[in-house]
Amino acid sequence: MAANKKGTDGRYRYRVNIGxxxxxxxxxxxxxxxxxxxxxxAAEAYRISLGKGADPSQMDATLATLYDNLIAAKRAKGIGQKSLDRYEDNKNHWGPLLNRPAASLRSADFQQVLNALADWHDGQPPLSHYTLSNLRSSAKAVYDLAIPEVVQYNPIPKTTCPAGTPPEVREPITEEQQRWIRETPHKAQRAAMLMLYSGLRRSEATALTWADVDLQDATITVNNGYDFRAKRSKAPKTAAGVRVVNVPKVLVDYLRTQQDGCLYVLHNDKGKRMTEQGWKRLWQSYMCDLNIKYGHQGAVNKHDPAGVPMVIDTFTPHQLRHTFCTLMYFAGVDVMTARDQMGHKDISVTLGIYTSLDKKFKKKKINRLDSYLKKTC
Incomplete structure (x- = not known):
């Protein structure tokens, strides 16, 4: 490391040999x-970093470059496009930090951006705590991958994830929509009935075989799910995912009429498990038919070249799972049992649903009291 005298600009300079x-x-x-x-x-810190494995050609890499490196690594591992898009979205959230050298960024720089995203900024609403947490986790992964070639330490662990906005509670489907499912024959009816009255996740429903269904005891055993990207069964993420679900008589009676000799409860026309694209096409067709029957009272042709306006409130497969939890609440099932039935790892998830419903239910009770008092006072 060589030193130079004070320069004409008033600064001192030290230089490090890098090859x-x-x-x-x-x-x-x-x-x-x-x-x-x-x-x-500054020169000594740089020299030490070289000794720890830093690559001189990479040490000026920007945060954007580090994100691109992580995305490339994830793509090489074969993760799905949806996950890759999420990393890209996370990258763009850092805004002004993207073009700065990653090694020069400190915890305070990231904390400032996180705090801004947790509040209204530039006319944009605040992000949820879940989104902020995901953003912070992605940045941590970016730095972990870059150590020690590009950066020497990870500034993210010293940041704190802001509260952000509360996560949006998925609304259960209405009693009318539940009736649609029970009364409308369709290729998707079996999937809808299964998820509505068992609370299975879509991946769990896809992996389900008839051997897992005990109609005599009215139970469904969940042992695994289905990885749509890898096209194979996968173990549940947590031990709570392996469970025995007790199902109501309405589902038992329906499934007795559905046994078709195929290995899988839900399958395509060839008897194979449903694919991601297969699910998408099936559900679009289902919503279209429900829209024509209940939104337009059958007075339109679904093949009309001009299209058929969607006038009903559509719903997703995951809303059916949420509705099952709601049905358990109104049936008086305790929260511990509901957690086991749903396969929630953390009871706070179940409690969140029950608490939200409890607030709405109590509000309705008070409204009834108001109505009664108006009549008697």
């Missing part, structure tokens, strides 16, 4: 400071 160029001549990186000590400290 040789293509012609075999020594290459140096310069470090400046308002004092000799400051310049020397």
């Amino acid at each position: 040789k160029d293509a012609d075999g001549k020594p290459k140096y990186k310069n470090f400046y400071g308002t004092t000799a000590r400051e310049a020397r400290a």
Whole structure:
């Protein structure tokens, strides 16, 4: 490490040898400071980082480059496009930090952005705690991958994830929509009935075989799910995912009429398990038919070239799972049992649903009291 005298601009310079160029001549990186000590400290820190494995050609890489490196690594591992898009979205949230050298960013820089995203900014609403947490986790992964070639430490663990907005509670479907499912024959009816009255996740329903269904005892055993990307069964993420679900008589009676000799409870026309695209097509067709029957009272042709306006409130497969939890609440099933039935790892998830419903239910009770008092007073 060589020192130079004070320059004409008033700064001190120290330089570190970082190898040789293509012609075999020594290459140096310069470090400046308002004092000799400051310049020397910066040069010494750089020299130490080289000793720890830093790559001189990468040490000026921006945060955007680090995100691109992580996305490339995830793509090489074969993760789905949806997950890759989420990393890209997370990258863009960092805004002004993206073009700065990653090694120069500190915890305070990231904390400032996180705090801004947790509040209204530039006319944009605040992000939820879940989104902020996911954003913070992605940045941590970005830095972990870059150590020690690009950066020497990870500033993210010293940040705190802001509260953000509360997560949006998925609304259960209405009693009318539940009736639609029970009374409308369709290829998707079996899937809808299954998820509505068992609370299975879509991946669990896809992996379900008739051997897992005990109609005599009115139970469904959940042992695994289905990985749509890898096209194979997968173990549940947590031990809570392996469970025996007690199902109501309405589902038992329906499933007795559905046994078709196929291995899987839900399957395509060839008897194979449903694919991601297969689910999408099936559900679109289902919502279209429900819309024509109940939204337009059958007075339109679904093949009309002009299209058929969607006038009903559509619903997703996951809403059916949420509705099952809601049905248990109104049936008086205790929260511990509901957690086991749903396969929630953390009871706070079940409690969140029950608490939300409890507030609405109590509000209705008070409204009834108001109505009664108006009549008697």
